[in-house]
Structures are given as C-alpha cells and as structure tokens.
Amino acid sequence: MNRVGLQYLAGDLSGGNARCIAMLQAFQEAIRDYSTPPEKTLTRDLTSKIGGFVSFLIECRPLSMSMGNAIRFLKSRIARLPLTLSESEAKTTLCSDIDRFINEKIVLADKVILRHAATKIRDGDVLLTYGSSCVVEMILLYAHELGKQFRVVVVDSHPMLEGQKLLRRLVVKGLSCTYTQLNAISYVMHKVTRVFLGASSIFSNGTVYSTVGTASVAMVAHAFRVPVLVCCEAYKFHERVQLDSICFNELGDPDAISKVPGRVDVNYLDNLTDKQKENLELLNLKYDATPSDYISVIVTDYGMIPPTSVPVIVRGYRKEYLLI
C-alpha cells in the first residue's frame, strides 16, 4: 500500500485506469494479509481498514473519479458478504470479486471499445489525440495492426508533456505521426478528420472531465466541424453534475509551470524578488470540464452513445454492476 501511494506521489503512475488497477491490486494484497481481530466483525473492521488506506492514498494524491467508483464497489461488496462465511472464504470471495471487476470493467471493456472505435477509422484519416490516454493508444495500435492507413497528430501541453511518451511508443510501432503543442491546434485542425480523446470521468449531463486542455481541443475541433470521439469505460461514469472546471479540480505543483524541461533558455522566473513573489501566483490545474455540445459520440463498453445517454447508463446499468 505504501509503495502504491509513493508511486502516485512521484507521478510514476498516471492515467485513470493504471491508477485504479494498481489501487485494487494493492487492496487485494491488503485483504489477503488481513486477519480479523477478536471481538470484531469482518465487515465493519475491514471497511474501516479500507477507509484508512484510502485516506492515505488521498494524502499522496487526490482520488480520480474512477478510483472513487471502484472503492464504492468494494465497500458495497464487503457489506453484502453473508455472515455465514468463514474468514478465509470471505477473503477469497473478495479477492475474486476484485479480479472480476478488473477483468470485466477494465480489460474486457477496453477490448470492446477497441472494436467499436476501430470501425470509425478509415483509410486516409488524420487522427488527432491530446495528451496520453491508454485507451486511445490501444485504439491507434489496434487499427494499425488491422492494416488501416492513417496519420496521427499528437498534441501536447506544458507542463506535463505526456504526449512525448505516447509519441515515442507510436513511432516505435511504425505509425507516422505529427507532434505539436496545444497552441498550434488551429493550424493543424484544417487537415484533421477525427479527434479521439480519453476521459477521466463523464458526468450525468454529458460533461467530460479530463486532462486540462481537452476542452480547448474539443472546442477548436467543433469550430472546424471535426467529429470528436471520447473513449471511456462505463465504470468511470459518475452521477454528479459539474458545470465548469473551477468548482472541483486538482491542483498540481505550481513550480512545474516555471520550469520547462529541456529548455535552459526559459528561466525568466528564476530569482524573483520578494516583492515580485507576493504579487505572482502560479496556477497549475490538472483537469478541466468539456461541455457536452462539443462531443459527437462517447465510445464505451456498452456501445457508442451520444452524450445525452450518459445518465441512462449511470442509472440503469449501475444496479447491474453492483450486483455483478
């Protein structure tokens, strides 16, 4: 558990799915190592233990929406454990539940999304993606394996510069790519035929909550009449409604803005006097909310749905997955 927390803190683990899977696997380990103290019931004690772990993780880095959903799932499973089970049986049931969750909701879901999304890619397409989303990367590689001829435009932004990692992985596999920064997006959007974006979560009013800058990409794509496809597993949907990006967000490290990796000439903000420092604030947002009108279709494991159908999935299928 400590190891995972430290990985979050260091930023080694990033991306909704990766963090979620790592967290669930850490919970599995914790459950296997757990033994009920005397005079306490398994369910209550385990739940409070899990709560303790979660607070530790929050200290390292605030939870993403997908992790929140996964934790709720786990707590509800623990609560539903029949009291007749012995401790070891309870533990194995829980571990296998977690395995099934990971398998069905993440791994298999991704496979279904790949198949759906690949039908939307035609030969000669120019696809644009922003930042680094594992689902979008899988889609691009899968379509390339299927033999489709297309080009990729990877758009990146400071300070995370995640696009560079994605770029490297794509070029190694032989896809022809163009790399640019977010500011140049009006310049490249003329040639782009489709935009593929990943999401951290999707809210009930269809708003997509994703890496900061996604909203700008979707807006410019909409202005140029380019279809925007958001690829997101259904377990990330959330019944909240968020109107803009400021009400609920995560702040990153402010010093990351002043440092530019690899460019020594950009050091304007070193050596500030105190007077300067008291007037200057550095704001490093991690997420932003894209309004649903910029999105053409959401590709999930339940199929390809318009943004207005998100509450249907949240209400209707949520019951099903809690019962599994």
Next chain:
Amino acid sequence: MPDTQALVNDFLNKLKKRKIEGSQATAKQTAELLRSVISQTRMPYTNQASALIHSVKAVGERLIAANPVELAVGNVVRRVLHIIREEDLSLTTAAMAGLNLSAESDDEDDTDRDNHPALSAAAIAAASRSTLRPPSLQTLLEDVPDSAAVPHTSSSGGDSEGKSKSADKSSRSRKLKHDVIEAVNELIQDISTCRELIAEQAVEHIHQNEVILTLGSSRTVLEFLCAAKEKKRSFRVFVAEGAPRYQGHLLAKELVTRGLQTTLITDSAVFAMISRVNMVIVGAHAVMANGGVIAPVGLNMVALAAQKHAVPFVVLAGSHKLCPLYPHHPEVLLNELRSPSELLDFGEFSDCLDFGSGIGAPLLHVVNPTFDYVPPKLRRA
C-alpha cells in the same frame, strides 16, 4: 546613391535573417530607410513625384520580398507612397491657385491681356498634366510617359514664360521633397508614440476589480495595463504562458515588478479559467483589411473560448500594423514555421528520426507555427 544602396542591402539582410524583433522596430527602420532613399533621389524637372514613387517602389518591393510575413514593412511603404501623392496633389492645387492669381493681377496691360488667358490656360493645362494622375485603364494601356507631353506645351508659351515656369518648377521640386520628408518624419513619430496613445485609452476600458486575461507577451498590452494601474484601477491579470516561446513568463515578471496582481496559468487552462474572466486583451502582429487579425499562435483558441463564454476579446494594434490586404488562406501563406527543437529535444528523439521501414519518408513531423489567424467575427474591438 551608394550610401543608400549599402543601407538598403544591410536592412534587407536583417529582414531575411529575421534579426529585427517586433513590428514597431521594423516599421520605424523601414520609414527611416525610405526617408534617406527619398532625400537621395535625384529629381528631374518634371514629374518629380513619379520619380520619387518609382524609387520608393523599387526599394519597397525588395524589402517586402525579403520578409513577406512581416506586414508592417509593406504598410509603411504604402503609407510613404500615399504621402508622396498627397503632397504632390496639395502642391499642384496651391500652384494652380497661385497661377490664377497672377493672371488676374495683370489686367491693366492691354497688350498682354489677349495672351494671358491663353497663357494661363496653357499653364494650368501643363500643371495638371504634370501632376500625377491616379492610374486609370487608359493611362496603363497607353503607357505614354507624361514628361514628354509637358515641355511641348510649355515651349509654346514663349521663352520668358518658359523660364519663369522652370524656375517655378524647380522650387516646386525642392518644396515637394521637403514636404515629403517632413511628412515621413511625422510618420516615424507616430510609429514611436503609438503605444502611449493606445495606453491613454486604457482607463476607459478597464474598470475596478476586473479580471483580465492575456496570452504571451506584447509590449503594447504591458503599457496598456500599466497605464490603467497608474490611474489607480485595481484589477487582476491572468497570463497564459504561450508555449513554446513561454513569453508569458516574461510578461508576468514585468507585471509583478510594477505591482500588479498576476496569476500565471498554462495555455491548456485557458478554457477552464475564461469563465471567471471579464475581458481578454491581446496584442496583434497585423490587422488585415477584412478585420481579421494575425496574432501569435494560440490566440484563435482563446478567441473561440471567449466567444463561447461571451467575454469581450480586445485587440491592441498600432497604426503601422493596419494592412490593406485581404487574407487569403492566412494560416499557410502568412505564417512561418519555427524550429522544432523548441518542442522536442533532438537528442532524446533521435531514435524516432530514423527513416521508416522501407518507405523512406520520415515517420515523425513536428509542427511549430508562429502565427494564428483570428477571423473578424470573433473579435469584439
């Protein structure tokens, strides 16, 4: 002449190598260069104005070709040409008025009376022919040099009149040069002081407790905001950093030094923050005839976001940035791509730069444009 040639070549080199930063500096140097070209042009007796225009045009075309993206050069050349035409026109109208007066004052002498109306008519005709006519289809197709026609009519007036007219004309030519150079000096003055004039209007636009967003760094915007601060308006500024040149860092530093509350945000956060902003103020590289703006890269994105949230988008530009051309495919034709090393480190990505399997074309392209085009409908003022 050799002096000016050396100056012109020097300036051309600077333009080609993009050594001059900023349209104000470019405009000023262009105007000064043209002033020295004008003062060194040798003026023939007749049609001085077209000689001036010819020499200015020749230099101007070379300057524009050296750096077609720097529109301020073309703007200044056109304004100088306009000055020449205007001064010439005002001089000829003054001269014609003068001639009329001198014709009327001699009406006591009977013997001359018959000649005078004819003379004055001939003189007026000569004067009007020597003025520049705006190019009409007829003149373009005829291609008759004006100077050939004029001495023909003036010789009919007789020697004394011819002499007085030539004296008249040489004084006119000196006066023309003098006037043109004065007007060009005024132009240079205008270019230098444009920022102060813009900044004076700052107080009308910025109210108390406003939040202003800007991207990258523009000296005009800096002076605008500081002028408002001088007048004791308190407001906050969000500065977007403007990758990949990160000029926003510079602007933020300047603003905090002058005591303004500043927040530095990433470009990606612009959409997130714009709902909390009252006004977007940016500088421009050039303003086209249809109202569209050539601005540093990223501003089209900001303009779209501002339109979506109904935030006023204000562009500050000096008069040397106003261009009479219409933009045709401005993203490509009026744009420049900068070095990709600003985006990607060559060393890190050297393995990706290997040419792809058998196709021979490089797999990786990096795009780093300098400018963005903002269409007129996104701009409020």
